[in-house]
Every structure is written in C-alpha cells, then in structure tokens.
Amino acid sequence: DTGVSQDPRHKITKRGQNVTFRCDPISEHNRLYWYRQTLGQGPEFLTYFQNEAQLEKSRLLSDRFSAERPKGSFSTLEIQRTEQGDSAMYLCASSSGANVYEQYFGPGTRLTVT
Amino acid sequence: AQKITQTQPGMFVQEKEAVTLDCTYDTSDQSYGLFWYKQPSSGEMIFLIYQGSYDEQNATEGRYSLNFQKARKSANLVISASQLGDSAMYFCAMRETSRSNDYKLSFGAGTTVTVRA
Numbered sequence: 579d580t581g582v583s584q585d586p587r588h589k590i591t592k593r594g595q596n597v598t599f600r601c602d603p604i605s606e607h608n609r610l611y612w613y614r615q616t617l618g619q620g621p622e623f624l625t626y627f628q629n630e631a632q633l634e635k636s637r638l639l640s641d642r643f644s645a646e647r648p649k650g651s652f653s654t655l656e657i658q659r660t661e662q663g664d665s666a667m668y669l670c671a672s673s674s675g676a677n678v679y680e681q682y683f684g685p686g687t688r689l690t691v692t
Numbered sequence: 693a694q695k696i697t698q699t700q701p702g703m704f705v706q707e708k709e710a711v712t713l714d715c716t717y718d719t720s721d722q723s724y725g726l727f728w729y730k731q732p733s734s735g736e737m738i739f740l741i742y743q744g745s746y747d748e749q750n751a752t753e754g755r756y757s758l759n760f761q762k763a764r765k766s767a768n769l770v771i772s773a774s775q776l777g778d779s780a781m782y783f784c785a786m787r788e789t790s791r792s793n794d795y796k797l798s799f800g801a802g803t804t805v806t807v808r809a
Contacts, residue, residue: 609795611795611796611797613797618801618802619801619802620696620783620785620799620800620801620802621737621783621797621799622799623796623797623798626795626796634796667735669737671737673795680739680742681739681795681797682739683729683736683737683738683739684736685734685735685736686735686736688735
C-alpha cells in the first residue's frame with residue numbers, strides 16, 4: 579500500500595526560475611489538494627481537484643502558480659518566476675469519495691528560493 | 693478572519709503523563725468537521741482523529757481523544773500516557789461542509805509538543 583508521494587522532496591532554485599512539483603495520490607483517491615506551509619505556520623489551502631477538474635483555487639494562488647491534474651491521477655504544481663516569498667513546504671493530500679473525512683498527506687516538497 | 697486558533701505555541705510534558713492541546717474554532721456553519729494532525733520533524737502530516745459537528749460523543753482513537761465542546765466552539769486534543777515519539781507539531785483543522793464540494797481544510801498555527809524522559 580503506497581501512500582501519497584511527492585517529487586522532488588527538496589528544491590533549491592534562484593529567484594526568477596520556474597519550478598514544477600509532482601504529486602502522486604493514493605491510487606483510488608479521486609480528490610487531490612495542494613497546501614503551502616511556511617515556517618512555524620499551519621498549512622494553507624492552495625487548490626483542489628476532483629478527478630481532473632480543478633474545483634477551487636485560493637487567492638494565495640497568484641497568476642504565477644498553475645496546477646494541473648490531466649488524467650485525474652498525478653498532479654503538477656508549477657511556479658513561474660519564483661520569488662523569495664515562495665520559499666515554503668508544498669504539501670499534497672488526497673482523499674477518496676468513500677471517506678471524505680480523511681485527507682492523506684504526502685511528505686511535501688521543500689522549496690528554497692535564493 | 694482566523695478560523696482555527698491554537699493559543700499554545702509550545703508545551704512540555706513528562707513521559708507517561710497526559711497533555712491537553714487547546715483548539716478553538718470559528719464558523720457559522722451548522723455542519724463541519726474538526727481534525728487533528730501530527731507533524732513530526734520529518735514533515736509528513738499524520739491524521740490523528742476526527743470529530744463531526746453532529747457527533748454526540750467525543751471521538752477517541754487509541755491514546756488520542758477529542759474533547760468537543762460545541763457551545764464553546766472548542767475541540768481540544770488529549771494525548772494520554774505520552775511517549776517520546778509524541779514529540780512533534782500538532783495542528784487542529786476544520787472543514788466547513790455547507791458547500792458540498794468544499795473539502796479544503798483550514799489549519800491553526802500549531803502547537804509544538806516536547807515529551808521529556
């Protein structure tokens with residue numbers, strides 16, 4: 579039984595570069611979420627997919643951010659023209675239709691923008 | 693407005709003792725869910741316990757119990773018989789269910805628990 583996986587686990591990039599993160603949810607889960615967590619804070623919701631449809635986007639998700647889930651399986655989160663304020667842990671979670679109460683989180687991708 | 697408030701930034705507890713982590717929430721929804729997650733230093737968020745707003749009994753999962761006081765809008769987590777492995781950050785979270793497709797969680801700022809031998 580594999581849980582939610584995220585790749586890469588760590589990413590260091592220079593300001594202005596583009597980065598892309600990948601999330602593979604638990605295979606039977608049709609809902610996928612992205613959260614951002616800055617140091618010393620709780621996660622903040624970014625966006626949510628049900629199958630391939632992106633149903634909600636937070637105001638935190640500026641135009642530089644885009645997320646996709648093309649086939650309703652894995653998802654990617656891209657940040658264009660990174661800024662130092664983008665440095666954070668990016669968490670992915672998934673849940674199934676049968677049990678919407680429990681979101682299973684991946685290990686996260688820690689982004690450092692220098 | 694802050695939906696989840698955790699007022700204890702850090703707590704120390706002696707091994708084998710119980711510890712209570714405070715959480716208050718703010719919502720106008722009648723239907724909502726409250727969650728507690730544990731985040732060890734490795735970073736992964738681990739689901740601990742869930743309480744639905746209509747559940748009449750407090751939720752329990754092993755050594756974890758949720759003290760749900762609806763009128764006070766509080767959902768405190770009690771960890772009994774603390775173990776060294778309980779040292780971690782603990783987050784309270786809420787899902788408001790008035791919108792059927794809205795499953796996102798709102799998290800508090802967290803409480804760091806350090807268990808002393």
